[in-house]
Amino acid sequence: xxxxxxxxxxxxxVEPHTLRFYEKEGILHPQxxxxxxxxxxxxxxxxxxxxxxxxxxxxxxxxxxxYFDLVAQGDDTLDQRLEIFxxxxxxxxxxxxxxxxxxxxxxxxxxxxxDFLADKKKQAV
Numbered sequence: 001x002x003x004x005x006x007x008x009x010x011x012x013x014v015e016p017h018t019l020r021f022y023e024k025e026g027i028l029h030p031q032x033x034x035x036x037x038x039x040x041x042x043x044x045x046x047x048x049x050x051x052x053x054x055x056x057x058x059x060x061x062x063x064x065x066x067y068f069d070l071v072a073q074g075d076d077t078l079d080q081r082l083e084i085f086x087x088x089x090x091x092x093x094x095x096x097x098x099x100x101x102x103x104x105x106x107x108x109x110x111x112x113x114x115d116f117l118a119d120k121k122k123q124a125v
Contacts, residue, residue, distance in 0.1 A: 002031075012048055019048075026065050027051055057092050071073040 006084065009016045022028045023038070028047060030038040038050075054064050067084050070077035 001042060003041075003045065005030075005038050005040070008040045008045070008048065011045070012052055022048075022051065022061075025061055027061065027068055054088070057088070058095060059088050059091075065089075 003011075005016045005019055008019055019028060019030075019038075019040075023030060028040070028044055028051075030040045030044055032038060051064050051068075054067070057059065063084065069080060070081050070084070
């Protein structure tokens with residue numbers, strides 16, 4: 001099945017110019033109709049899903065492109081692709097750890113305000 005740029009943009013919650021940018025950067029490779037209209041295949045959809053996942057976890061577009069370039073080169077690049085994901089997993093785990101620390105601070109503040117407000121209500125009675 002072929003999808004238009006509007007359909008893909010809507011599906012992924014991005015603007016069409018984002019898809020054109022991804023094409024310019026070599027991340028997506030849509031086909032063109034004889035009149036020049038971009039059409040996206042199921043393979044493009046899967047590639048966009050992977051790209052969005054990686055981007056949302058902080059992987060730079062340059063590294064996402066590198067990954068897809070390695071995929072296109074075939075099985076001789078499996079070790080390199082594994083390294084990309086292993087390295088990125090470490091980055092994601094560090095981000096999770098940082099966010100957990102921030103969450104602890106937020107939880108502490110919530111508890112402080114709850115206790116303060118409870119004490120204030122007791123004093124008012």
